[in-house]
Amino acid sequence: MTTVRLAAGGVCAVKGFDLDMSEDCKVCITEGLLLLKHRGYTVGRVRFFEEEGLRISVEGEGEGEEEGSPEDEISLALLSALLGEIETTERDGKLSSITFTMGSEK
Amino acid sequence: MTESELFQRYRETGDKELRNLIAEKYLHIAAILAKKFVGRGVEYDDLYQVASLALVKGIDRFDERKGLKFSTFITPTITGEIKNYFRDRSHLIHLPRKVSELRTAVLNATEELTRELGKKPTAAEIAAKLGVSEEEVLCSAEAGWVVSLDRPSEDGDMNYYDVISDGNDVFEKIDTHDAVASALEGLSETEKKLVAYRFGEELSQAETARRMGVSQMYISRMERKILEKLRERLKKSMAE
Numbered sequence: 089m090t091t092v093r094l095a096a097g098g099v100c101a102v103k104g105f106d107l108d109m110s111e112d113c114k115v116c117i118t119e120g121l122l123l124l125k126h127r128g129y130t131v132g133r134v135r136f137f138e139e140e141g142l143r144i145s146v147e148g149e150g151e152g153e154e155e156g157s158p159e160d161e162i163s164l165a166l167l168s169a170l171l172g173e174i175e176t177t178e179r180d181g182k183l184s185s186i187t188f189t190m191g192s193e194k
Numbered sequence: 195m196t197e198s199e200l201f202q203r204y205r206e207t208g209d210k211e212l213r214n215l216i217a218e219k220y221l222h223i224a225a226i227l228a229k230k231f232v233g234r235g236v237e238y239d240d241l242y243q244v245a246s247l248a249l250v251k252g253i254d255r256f257d258e259r260k261g262l263k264f265s266t267f268i269t270p271t272i273t274g275e276i277k278n279y280f281r282d283r284s285h286l287i288h289l290p291r292k293v294s295e296l297r298t299a300v301l302n303a304t305e306e307l308t309r310e311l312g313k314k315p316t317a318a319e320i321a322a323k324l325g326v327s328e329e330e331v332l333c334s335a336e337a338g339w340v341v342s343l344d345r346p347s348e349d350g351d352m353n354y355y356d357v358i359s360d361g362n363d364v365f366e367k368i369d370t371h372d373a374v375a376s377a378l379e380g381l382s383e384t385e386k387k388l389v390a391y392r393f394g395e396e397l398s399q400a401e402t403a404r405r406m407g408v409s410q411m412y413i414s415r416m417e418r419k420i421l422e423k424l425r426e427r428l429k430k431s432m433a434e
Contacts, residue, residue: 165269
């Protein structure tokens with residue numbers, strides 16, 4: 089997680105985000121990965137897309153599980169609180185990726 | 195009792211015991227969220243405190259009839275409070291722009307004048323160069339220094355936390371106590387009784403009068419006389 093946070097911090101700095109937004113971004117990516125980890129994924133892929141803002145996709149690779157952890161509800165609420173809107177996708181009825189955008193005026 | 199029943203009962207009764215029960219039940223959410231914001235220059239304990247206060251406030255605002263789960267409701271509330279705390283905290287250590295600019299100007303002027311004069315300039319010389327008052331120069335020099343309470347004090351043996359007064363000076367209390375005790379010594383037994391009723395037990399003049407079997411008018415006059423007497427004696431003992 090520390091490596092992911094460092095890498096995310098670097099991308100945010102290149103994008104010109106202020107420290108607060110950069111920290112929020114790191115929290116959101118970490119939460120996304122935790123959600124996937126709690127669903128049994130052992131490999132996670134984080135991708136950054138430079139658009140109007142920064143679109144970030146956190147995907148789980150391999151077989152996931154339907155059941156998450158009781159803390160997932162808090163993680164999802166935290167993501168919504170920090171981002172306003174998140175997109176989730178499912179594979180075989182199981183959560184497989186979380187996508188969100190930061191630094192966009194929308 | 196289900197979550198909904200618990201909140202419904204609290205909303206109807208306003209019972210603080212119930213609120214405490216709810217707070218304890220959901221305190222883990224405050225802890226989880228506080229942990230997520232560690233590493234931004236604020237200690238976990240401070241964040242946990244902010245989050246816990248937000249939780250208590252949130253309990254009062256939550257309406258279970260709207261169909262939302264409490265954890266879903268409280269997470270953005272706590273997150274918002276933590277973010278506000280970061281914002282307010284950063285304001286605490288940000289100087290007003292005017293002060294900050296003056297501070298930079300003073301530092302630059304000090305360097306320039308040191309070169310020109312071959313010595314460190316005085317506040318008056320800096321003020322003259324910048325066209326501001328000497329007081330402004332002195333104030334700007336003091337602004338912006340954040341000092342840790344753990345930093346050793348000037349004598350080096352203790353830190354600032356140990357030497358800064360907590361407003362509760364024990365020696366001063368002893369002095370005051372001694373002065374009042376000796377001033378009271380000179381009063382008659384009746385006068386002492388009045389002081390004990392009025393200022394010890396904090397009874398009203400009417401109640402004091404009833405207990406001492408005299409009129410309220412008498413108590414009022416006697417009280418004024420005693421206070422004058424005590425004031426005189428305390429003045430004298432302070433002068434000594």
